[in-house]
Amino acid sequence: MVAKTNLIHNSQDNLKKINPTGVLVLENGTFFCGYGFGYEGIATGEVCFNTSITGYQEIITDPSYAEQIINFTFPHIGNVGTNSEDNESDRVWAKGTILNADITNPSNYRSIARLDKWLKIKKVVGIIGIDTRKLTNFIRDKGAPKGTIQFLKSGKHNIKKLNKITRSWSGLKNLDLAKKVTCKKIYTWSSFKTWKKFEGYRKNKKNKIKIVAVDYGIKKNILRCFTDLDCSVKVVPAQTSAEKIISLNPDGVFLSNGPGDPAATGKYAKLIIKNLINNKIPIFGICLGHQLLAITLGAKTKKMMLGHRGANHPVKNLITNQVEITSQNHGFEVQKNTLPKNIRITHLSLFDKCVEGIELKNRPIFSVQYHPEANPGPQDSKYLFLKFIRLIKNKKNGKKIRH
Secondary structure, three states: OOOOOOEEEOOHHHHHHHOOOEEEEEOOOOEEEEEEEEOOOEEEEEEEEEOOOOOHHHHHOOHHHEOEEEEEOOOOOOOOOEOOOOOOOOOOOEOEEEEOOOOOOOOOOOOOEOHHHHHHHHOOEEEEOOOHHHHHHHHHHHOOOEEEEEEOOOOOOOHHHHHHHHHHOOOOOOOOOHHHHOOOOOEEOOOEOOOEOOOEOOEOOOOOEEEEEEEOOOOHHHHHHHHHOOEEEEEEEOOOOHHHHHHOOOOEEEEOOOOOOHHHHHHHHHHHHHHHHHOOOOEEEEOHHHHHHHHHOOOOEEEEEEEEEEEEEEEEEOOOOOEEEEEEEEEEEEOHHHOOOOEEEEEEEOOOOOEEEEEEOOOOEEEEOOEOOOOOOOOOOOHHHHHHHHHHHHHHOOOOOOO
């Protein structure tokens, strides 16, 4: 089946003539017609776009996409199928997917299932055949809207009802999603290293450095990056007390990525992180972890108009003056003018000057907004994991803190 692309209609009468099996309805009443795939059903969330040309399976399974519907700008999504190795969590957290072109039969030696069949098993609603460029331009100009997608084989969509469902959804602002996606109990990471061609995931039996990772929606490749550097990692739920974390005797604490509004999660995370800082434990944060660290230190965050999502975002390292191409996924940002004087800004976005990295002066504590672990994306910034390990070793050896 070849999808009839670029259909957009604002009339229920026109919809009846076309009889599409898939529809996307935005909060302002605009709707896009296409063809449903994956799980037959309905899903509501924030509609965002991702510009990555690879790694759709990693993106869909990233917990940071909880309560979001992903519009992929790259047209060839699904052409390498799905496999058992590229999941960034144990389940799919994205509410839905939007594609432009038909999913073709996969061509990859690791593929075990077509993307559409995999999404059906995972109960993820998808729509295909709409003008994803037009939708992306809408988001770019108007901001990330609330939206509902429906896959209905009969094609009998009730647009007014779907629009009502869309408008009644709360949106991501003031929503604490870390509680939803975090692990339920403390566990020890299985010590798998990052993936290597023809070798897959290898185990590392060296456990020289102990890391405790606070799970706000952690990606598996972050854990693998720590394993590459001979770390053992214990992962703890988002609301684990500082006392419990300290009792695990970590050499360093990692604050993970995750979904939702950092101000909402910060209501309980701030006190935990503050106590960890007071105990002089080295801390490294990524994405939501970066925002929560900034909030703890006195800064404020705000909702962005459309957010940063893709694997081609240029970031300037203000310490080295080098530019890194980064993988990003965030809809909130740290407000630059609210940062206290004891915080140094280390990285800035070259797209919009958004704060992309901070460090606490004279303390082994720092964070970045983007994703140095990639998966998907470039690996320009993996040095940040090495930096964290160096800060840990320097502290253990009584050396002066130098970022």
